[in-house]
Each structure stands twice: as structure tokens, then as C-alpha cells.
Amino acid sequence: MGSIYRSELMEFCQIFLQTESAYQCVAELGELGLAEFVDLNEEMNSYQRKFVNEVRRCEEMERKLRYIEGEITREDVECEDYVEHIPAPQPKHMVEMEANFEKLEDELLQTNASLSTLKTNHVQLMEMKAVLDKVSLLLDAHTKRDAAMSISEANRGEAGPLTVGLKPEFTDKEAKRDDTELKFITGVIKNNKVMAFERFIWRMCRGKVYCRTVDIEEPTDLFGDDKMAMKSVFILFFSGEQLRTRIKKICSGFGATTYNCPEFPGERAKLLSEIRAQVEDMKGVILKTSDYKRKVINAASVSIKKWDIMVLKLKSIFHTLNFFSIDVTQKLLIAECWVPTVDMQKVQDALTRGTHASGSNVIPVMNIMDQHHRYPPTYFKLNKFTQGYQNIVDAYGIASYREINPAPWTIISFPFLFAVMFGDAGHGIIMFLAAASLLIFEKQLIAAKIKDEIFNTFFSGRYVIFLMGLFAIYTGLIYNDIYSKSINIFGSSWRNPYDHALLAQMDNPELTTTGELDLTFPPDYAYMSDWGPYPFGVDPVWNLAKNRLNFLNPMKMKTSVLLGISQMTFGVMLSLLNYSHKGSLVDIFFVFIPQCIFLGFIFVYLCIQIVVKWIVFWVKPKWIFGRFYPGSNCAPSLLIGLINMFMVKGRDPGFVHNVVPVADSLSNSTCARGTIGCGCIEDDVKNCWNYTIYDQCGLQQWYPQQGLVEMILLAGAVLAIPTMLLVKPFYIRWRHSRGLPIDLGHGHEGGEEQEFSFGDVMVYQAIHTIEFALGCISHTASYLRLWALSLAHAQLSEVLWSMVLDIPLKMSGIVGIVVLPFVTIAFLILAVSILILMEGLSAFLHALRLHWVEFMSKFYGGTGVAFQPFCFEKIIRVFEGLDQ
Incomplete structure (x- = not known):
């Protein structure tokens, strides 16, 4: 099961x-x-299979449906979506479906062809109408006379600018050509080509063509895609049939359309009247044809999506039958x-x-x-909640058959580790509400079938984002960080130990250089130990302290190490479930147990030291594990202690030596002043001691037999490495030599027999042993990103508050009231875009890394199908x- x-x-x-x-x-x-x-037919190509003809027919129907959908989209008609379940059509209905689709496609093709022809004819009639309207302005006697003089000058080699008039020194008698010898061509060209057209005509014809143009006020293409393109009417005067051929080619090259225009006004007026009637008739035919096409498309849009699904199911069935x-x-x-x-x-x-x-x-x-x-x-049988987390795991690799699945634990650990890095309750509330809105309107959004890739990415991970926001609120409350500010719900455990008279005396401008009074709260006097720590999260007093980072950074750093080693240890424990499922005793005794020893003897031991140091050590003197602890100056240094453990460096027992009880006659004030070599337990004069502090007392042994214990732990960790490296390969070789079945553990090879090679097995095991041993060190360091990103997010949030929202809050009068709403909007935009989206994406990617590499590598192969x-x-x- x-x-x-x-x-x-x-x-x-x-x-x-x-x-x-x-x-x-x-x-x-x-x-x-x-x-x-x-x-079962892998050796066959697609053309040799039994149902290839049916698949081709389905592909042809798909092509026709794509064409029909394209026409529907082009007409801006919305396709009606299907609601009811669409069953797969019967094969006997294929002929009917093909006939219907072919008829509809032919109908649209013919309609489009007719419309294209009608629109082309309409454009030509509109251009001819414009030519007849404008050419009367260009065919007057004065224009023809200018054309004749310009052409005559060109023949004498005195060609000047285009459309030049008669020069004053020329007279009618000096004109070399008569007006009746001139010929002309009329046409239409786009406005943006007029200047180039005129220059090209003049250069190619060496000034022997006289050109005049006039703009057309209204567009000529009323039904096409180029409705806004404005055009101009041109008339070209020339002499000789050889130039006519050249001019025709130039007009064709510039996309200009030429029209035959009568020279006499009466003929032009008669033709213009006929063309105006044809334009109106053509317009009516186009509108009716377009209406008919619209009706066909509207009818098709009702069923097009249903047809798509029917053909898709039909094709997929025949493809499977192949x-x-x-x-x-x-x-x-x-x-x-x-x-x-x-x-x-x-x-x-x-x-x-x-x-x-x-x-x-x-x-x-x-x-x-x-x-x-x-x-x-x-x-895996999944639901809409677990699917998002399974996708996170599958992105790394598909679980091998019956391999333990990391997804159940990822459901909690992934959003939690994200929240440890995100760590702001205010931003977590925004993320939580955004995800909650996706959940509330889930059914409507699914029914809308939104195809935007970015939206679908967020929507498919809505439950992941929901828990990420929820955990971000939790960790934000733990950090007591809401938009970089803290809230005081239960009352701080710190008090001001200074009386008002002393504060008034200290608050003297002459005594301060910055105008601000900085106070130090000694824990001995300012911390109310009887009251206990702040009930939930970080004490809000730290938000006001200038040394808050000195407190928060070590706390978050050690927390990151604890969380990281705990998750890695849990990953190693999960590997036991895989080994026991396969019944591999050699993996249990010579891989799993050595891994536990190596990880536990070094890293779990470090975690225990962190927790003990938090719980036991305090700023005041006390007896700890039978040793006198003089105060915080002798608190154990865990990092140096771990280094000394590997170096097997000798250390003195305890923090002090020569501890002697102080006589009862010694006054309490003597030790209370912190005299070196004297300390009292809980300020009790009857429990005071004289002592001599060791040099570097924080590096000495702080519990009995610490040196022996650490030597045993180090020896066990060192011996675990060759055990992991050597035992399993030699055991596999022993089984192979006796013909017993072996599992090389390299993942599946498509069902093929696994060939044994002792060298390959040895190399494979060496890689995994080295990867585990070095990985424990590098992965522990990698978990420090939990602290680093939390610090970065908190600092960015503080900068955004102080540089944006804090400015209007400090303004007085009406200006602050007016500016505050606008600055608040800007603050929210920057908070969402930078601190939630960008920082959230960064924390998300780091959480992925921590799960894929640091956690799942301890037990998860991910080589399945x-x-x-x-x-x-x-x-x-x-x-x-x-x-x-």
C-alpha cells in the first residue's frame, strides 16, 4: 500500500x-x-504503424480548426468555452467531422478571397476617383506650359529643379516644343514616398519628366489594414513612348498605381460620375459579405473549443493505439x-x-x-495542497520506486526555513493575505483558465505561499520584527537602573558631544531575573539598543546551526527507512551507523554545547559542573573549542584555580565591586570565593573529563570514514564472487543487468564518502545563510522605514498630514516590490538549495521515472x- x-x-x-x-x-x-x-513498436517509425492514417486525418482536422480559430481571433470574436464534459467521439463520426470542417474552411476561404478581391477593387476605385478629382487642378494650360518649357530645357542640357516654371528671359517664341506633343501619366503613391519618387524620376529621366503631386485628404483604403496611410495623386508629363516604359517601371518599383485618365474635362466628369456610383455599390457588397462572414464565424465560435477537444481526444486515442x-x-x-x-x-x-x-x-x-x-x-496520490510541495521535490529529481519521499516533511520545513530568512511579521501578513485571496477565489480563477505563465506559477504554488506567509508571521513575532519595529505586548524584562536625579544630572549638553545621552544597562542590575525572559520572542528593548546586532547576530547564527544540523541529522535518519525497506543490512551497519557517528560525534556535539551554553552560563558567578564560573568574561568559546578538539590541544580544567572560600568577615561590597580574584554566588557574602583566573579562561575545559570525551568523539568520527569507504565495496565483491545477487545502488538502468566492476564500486563509494564527510562541514556553513538573509532583510526593512516612511512621520503641521498618504503608498510599493518580491524570491531560492542539497542529499536519490x-x-x- x-x-x-x-x-x-x-x-x-x-x-x-x-x-x-x-x-x-x-x-x-x-x-x-x-x-x-x-x-511495443519502438522499432517502427511513425509511418509503419497501424493507425497512422487515422492520426494524419486528425492532424488535418487540427490544421483546419487552427485556421478557423485564426479567423475567429482576427475578427475579435470570443470563443465560447465548454462547461459540460466532452466525451471522445466515435471513429465512425470522423467522416462527418471532416466534412463539416472542410465545408467551413472552404466557406471561409472563398469568403476571404471574395473580400480580398472586393477590397482591392474598392481601393482602386477610390484611387481612380481621387485622380479624377485632383487631376483637373493639374491639367490646366499654365501647368502644361511649364511642363513643356522644363522638358525643352532638359533637352538642351539646362535642366533645373523639378516643377520649375518659365524663366523670365524665355518667351513663347523660344519654346522648342508644343503643348500638344506632351503626354502624361497619372497615378497614386503613398505620401512617405513622394519625395524619393520625384527625385528618382528626375535623375533617371534626366529632367525630361515634369512631375506634380497633390495630397488626397481622405484615406482610400476604408476596409483594409492600412486605413491610416495617406496617399497623393501625381501627374507626370513627358514626351516619347520610350520614356513611358521607363516611367511605368519606376512607378511599379515604388509601389505606385497608375491610372488612365481622360484628357478632356467632359470625359473626366462622365467617368467620375460612373466611378462614384461603383464605389457605393462596391461598399454595399463588401459590407454584406463581411456580415455573412461574421455570421459564419459567430456560429463557429460557439463550438470551436468543443471541436478542439473532440479532435484532441480522437488523435490521442489513435496515437496510444499505435x-x-x-x-x-x-x-x-x-x-x-x-x-x-x-x-x-x-x-x-x-x-x-x-x-x-x-x-x-x-x-x-x-x-x-x-x-x-x-x-x-x-x-504518488496527491491533492491540490500536497501537489505544490511535491513539485518542489520533483524539480530536483523524481523519487526512485518506493524510495522515501521528502515531500511530507518539506510541507513544514520549506516554509519554515523560508520564514527564518524572511523573518518579518508585517511582510508576512501581506504575503499571507495575497495567498489567501488566491485560495478564496480559487474556483473562479480555475474556471477563468488564465494562461499567463507568471500568474500560473504563483497560482500553482498558492498553498506554498500561504504557509510561507504564515510562518513568516510566526518568525517575525519571534524576532519581534514588524516593518523593522518591535512591539511590547508583555512588558520588557529590562528596567532602567538609574534614578531620575542621576539622569537629570547626566543629561547636560556640556557633558555630551552629540546631544544624545547613551546609557549602558548592566545585566546585573538592569535585567529582572526574577521576572524571567520575555515570554515570546525577542525582548522589545533590543530594538532600541545600539548593540542589538551584537545580540541578534550570534543568536540567529547559533539558531541557524541548530536548525541546519537538526535537519541534516533527520535526513540521515530517513536514510535508515530506505535501507530497511531494501533489507540492506550492510548499508544499515556500515553506512548509516558510521554516518550517524560522524555527524553526531562532531556536529550534534556542537549543538549540545550551544544549548548548554545558552541555558547554563550567565553573567554572574556560579558553580557549573563542579567548576567555579567567575562570569561572562570566561564564557566558553565554542568555535575555538571545536578547533582545539580537532587539534587535540591540552587545556586546563575549569575557568579558575586556587579557589578558596572568603572569610565571613569580608564585606559584601568588596566582591560586589568586581575585584579580580573574588566572586559571590547570587551576591551572597556567605558564598564568596577567592580565585585565580586562567589565561584565556574561555578556552579551557568547562565540564569534567572534557578532553577525554572529545578525544573519544574525534576517534569515533575518524574511524567512521574508512568504515563507510571500505566495508561495503568489499562486501559487494564477496557476494559477487559467490554468485549472490548484488545491488550496486547506482540507480536503475532501464531494466538492464548491472555489470560488476570492483573499481567502479570503489570509486562510487569513495565519492559518496568524501561527499558526506566534506558535506557535513560545508552544509553546516551553508545553513548560515538562514542568519545572513535574515540580517539582510531586517537591515533593508530598517533602511526603507528610516529613508521613506519615517520622514513624514517626523514632520509637524499640515505638511506632514498632506505628505503622509503619498509617502505611505510609495512605502508600500517599495516594500512589496523589493522586500516581498525580490527578497522573497531570494529566500525562496535559498530554501530550495537547503532542501535539495543539504537535506535531501542525505537520503534521497531522485533517479526514478x-x-x-x-x-x-x-x-x-x-x-x-x-x-x-
Whole structure:
């Protein structure tokens, strides 16, 4: 029986299907989505398979539907979405579907062709109308006379600028050409090409062409895509048929359209009247054709998505049938598939339904086959809550078959470690509310089928973000950090030990250089030990202290080490579940136990020291583990102590020596002043001692037999390394030499036999041993990112508060009231964009790293194959762009 902790048990099945019922049976299995079919025709290409023609027909229908959808989109018509379940169509309906789609496509193709022709003709009529309207202004006698003189000058080699008039020295008698010898061409060209067109004409024809243009006030393309393009009418005067050919080519090159225009005004007026009537008629025909096309598209938009799903299911079924082999009688199809053991009955029931729906009386036969040399896929039964966390794990690697799944623990550890780095209750509330809104409107958002990739990324991780925000509120309250400020709910455990008279005397401008009075709160007097620590989280007094980072950084740093080593230790413990599941005693005794010894004897020992130091040591003198502790100046240095442990460096026992009780006659004030060599337990004069402090007292042994204990721990950790390195490879070689089955532990190789090579096994084990030993050190350091990112987020939050929101809060009068709302909006925008999105993404990625590398590497192989059943729901989501 499977669970979220281990993948489901899988069965490898062989199914015998009647040819006439195979389609419907596969359709039922597609609706169920619990069978992953194996391709039994891998040696065949796609053209050699039995149902290749049916697949091609489906692809052709898809092409036609894409064309129809393109036309619907082009007309800005919204396709009506389907609500009800759409069953897979029967194969006998394919002919009808093909005919309907082909008819609709042909109808749209013909309509588009007609519209294209009609629009082209309409543009030509509009341009001809504009030419006839404007050419009367260009064909007057004065223009023709200027053209004749310009061309005459060009023939004498005196060509000047285009459209030049007669020079004063020229007279009518000196004109070399008569107006009646001139010919002209009219046409239309886009405004942005007019200047280049005129220059090109003048240069190519050497000034022997006289050009005049005039703008068209209204657009000529009323129905096309280029409605805003303005054009101009041009008229070109020239002499000789050779120039006509050259001018035609130049006009064609510039995309200009030429039109034959009558020279006489009466003919032009008559033609203009006819063209105006044709324009109106053409406009009516275009509008009616467009209305007809719109009706066809509106009708298609109602069913287009339904047709898409029908063809998609049809194609996917035939594609799956191509995986099946055919017996020699051509009457049976043989399928092989993976099915979850717990769902075997559901698959059998689906086959039975498919058989009855096809009208066949022969129930398919499903046999369970031997899984030898076959590697089962990994399948977890998930819901919408656990799916997001499983995706985080699967992004690293798919769990091997029946391997322990990290996802159940990731549900809590991932958002918690994120929150340790994020650590702001105010920003956590914003993140929590954003995720809660996605959960509240979940059904509406799913129904909307939003295809934006970024939105779908956030939406698929809505439950992850929800817990991330919730834990961020929790850790923010632990840090007592809300937008870089603290709240005082239970009352601080610190008090001001100075009386008001002394404070008044100290608050003298002559005694302070900065105008501010800095006070030191000695823990002996300012901390109310009887009251106890702040009940929940960090005491709010630290938010006011200038040395708050000196307090918060060591606290967060040590907390990061505790959390990191705890998670790594838990990961090693989980590896025991994998070894015990496989029944591998050699892994349990010579891999797991040495790993526990190495990790525990060094790193867990360090964690115990951290906790003991927090609990036991204090600023006041006391007896600790039978040794006199003089005060905080002798607090043990754990880092140097760990280094001394590896160096096996000799250290003195205790913090002081020559401890002698003080006589009862010694006054209490003598020790209370902190005289070197004298201390009292809890300020009790009857419990005072004289002593001599060791040099570097914080580096000495602080509990009995510490040197011996650490030497034993170090020896055990050192011996664990060769045990992990050597025992398992030699044990595998011993089993191989006796012909016993072996598991090389290199992951699956597609069901192939694993060849034994002692050198490869030795190298593989050496890599894992070195990786574990060095990883314990580097991974512990890596967990310090929990402290580093928390510090960075807190500092950025403080900068944002002081540089933005704090400015209007310090303003007085009406100015502060007016400015505050605008600055608050800017503060929220910067907080969301920088501290929540950017910093949140950074903390998210670091949390991923901590889980993938530091945690999962201790027990998780991730070399499995995902279970990919034939499922219509998954196929449709991928088709609609909602999944990958």
C-alpha cells in the first residue's frame, strides 16, 4: 500500500483487446487516467504503424480548426468555452467531422478571397476617383506650359529643379516644343514616398519628366489594414513612348498605381460620375459579405473549443493505439501498461465499460506480468495542497520506486526555513493575505483558465505561499520584527537602573558631544531575573539598543546551526527507512551507523554545547559542573573549542584555580565591586570565593573529563570514514564472487543487468564518502545563510522605514498630514516590490538549495521515472496552455 511517504505499488499488466472494442476501451482508460502504456513498436517509425492514417486525418482536422480559430481571433470574436464534459467521439463520426470542417474552411476561404478581391477593387476605385478629382487642378494650360518649357530645357542640357516654371528671359517664341506633343501619366503613391519618387524620376529621366503631386485628404483604403496611410495623386508629363516604359517601371518599383485618365474635362466628369456610383455599390457588397462572414464565424465560435477537444481526444486515442502490438490474426491488440496496484479494479471496470459501449461481448483480458528487468514508475496520490510541495521535490529529481519521499516533511520545513530568512511579521501578513485571496477565489480563477505563465506559477504554488506567509508571521513575532519595529505586548524584562536625579544630572549638553545621552544597562542590575525572559520572542528593548546586532547576530547564527544540523541529522535518519525497506543490512551497519557517528560525534556535539551554553552560563558567578564560573568574561568559546578538539590541544580544567572560600568577615561590597580574584554566588557574602583566573579562561575545559570525551568523539568520527569507504565495496565483491545477487545502488538502468566492476564500486563509494564527510562541514556553513538573509532583510526593512516612511512621520503641521498618504503608498510599493518580491524570491531560492542539497542529499536519490498515465485531463490542460 502506498502513501505520500512512499510511492504506490505498481503492477505491470498485459491487456488483450478485441479490435472493435479497443478504441472505446482506451477512451475509458483516458478518462480514468491510471494506466501508463508502454510502446511495443519502438522499432517502427511513425509511418509503419497501424493507425497512422487515422492520426494524419486528425492532424488535418487540427490544421483546419487552427485556421478557423485564426479567423475567429482576427475578427475579435470570443470563443465560447465548454462547461459540460466532452466525451471522445466515435471513429465512425470522423467522416462527418471532416466534412463539416472542410465545408467551413472552404466557406471561409472563398469568403476571404471574395473580400480580398472586393477590397482591392474598392481601393482602386477610390484611387481612380481621387485622380479624377485632383487631376483637373493639374491639367490646366499654365501647368502644361511649364511642363513643356522644363522638358525643352532638359533637352538642351539646362535642366533645373523639378516643377520649375518659365524663366523670365524665355518667351513663347523660344519654346522648342508644343503643348500638344506632351503626354502624361497619372497615378497614386503613398505620401512617405513622394519625395524619393520625384527625385528618382528626375535623375533617371534626366529632367525630361515634369512631375506634380497633390495630397488626397481622405484615406482610400476604408476596409483594409492600412486605413491610416495617406496617399497623393501625381501627374507626370513627358514626351516619347520610350520614356513611358521607363516611367511605368519606376512607378511599379515604388509601389505606385497608375491610372488612365481622360484628357478632356467632359470625359473626366462622365467617368467620375460612373466611378462614384461603383464605389457605393462596391461598399454595399463588401459590407454584406463581411456580415455573412461574421455570421459564419459567430456560429463557429460557439463550438470551436468543443471541436478542439473532440479532435484532441480522437488523435490521442489513435496515437496510444499505435503503441499496441497486433497478433497474427489481426483480430487482437496487445497492450502493456503500468497500473497502480490499488487501482487495478478501477482499470478493469473501465475496460468493461468500454467493451459494453462498443457493443462487443468479449471482455478484455488483463494479466499481471513479472516485473523482472523492468523498472516501475513512481506515482504518488496527491491533492491540490500536497501537489505544490511535491513539485518542489520533483524539480530536483523524481523519487526512485518506493524510495522515501521528502515531500511530507518539506510541507513544514520549506516554509519554515523560508520564514527564518524572511523573518518579518508585517511582510508576512501581506504575503499571507495575497495567498489567501488566491485560495478564496480559487474556483473562479480555475474556471477563468488564465494562461499567463507568471500568474500560473504563483497560482500553482498558492498553498506554498500561504504557509510561507504564515510562518513568516510566526518568525517575525519571534524576532519581534514588524516593518523593522518591535512591539511590547508583555512588558520588557529590562528596567532602567538609574534614578531620575542621576539622569537629570547626566543629561547636560556640556557633558555630551552629540546631544544624545547613551546609557549602558548592566545585566546585573538592569535585567529582572526574577521576572524571567520575555515570554515570546525577542525582548522589545533590543530594538532600541545600539548593540542589538551584537545580540541578534550570534543568536540567529547559533539558531541557524541548530536548525541546519537538526535537519541534516533527520535526513540521515530517513536514510535508515530506505535501507530497511531494501533489507540492506550492510548499508544499515556500515553506512548509516558510521554516518550517524560522524555527524553526531562532531556536529550534534556542537549543538549540545550551544544549548548548554545558552541555558547554563550567565553573567554572574556560579558553580557549573563542579567548576567555579567567575562570569561572562570566561564564557566558553565554542568555535575555538571545536578547533582545539580537532587539534587535540591540552587545556586546563575549569575557568579558575586556587579557589578558596572568603572569610565571613569580608564585606559584601568588596566582591560586589568586581575585584579580580573574588566572586559571590547570587551576591551572597556567605558564598564568596577567592580565585585565580586562567589565561584565556574561555578556552579551557568547562565540564569534567572534557578532553577525554572529545578525544573519544574525534576517534569515533575518524574511524567512521574508512568504515563507510571500505566495508561495503568489499562486501559487494564477496557476494559477487559467490554468485549472490548484488545491488550496486547506482540507480536503475532501464531494466538492464548491472555489470560488476570492483573499481567502479570503489570509486562510487569513495565519492559518496568524501561527499558526506566534506558535506557535513560545508552544509553546516551553508545553513548560515538562514542568519545572513535574515540580517539582510531586517537591515533593508530598517533602511526603507528610516529613508521613506519615517520622514513624514517626523514632520509637524499640515505638511506632514498632506505628505503622509503619498509617502505611505510609495512605502508600500517599495516594500512589496523589493522586500516581498525580490527578497522573497531570494529566500525562496535559498530554501530550495537547503532542501535539495543539504537535506535531501542525505537520503534521497531522485533517479526514478515519473508515472505518466494516458490521461485526457492532463492532455487537455497541456493543449490549453495551463500545464506543461
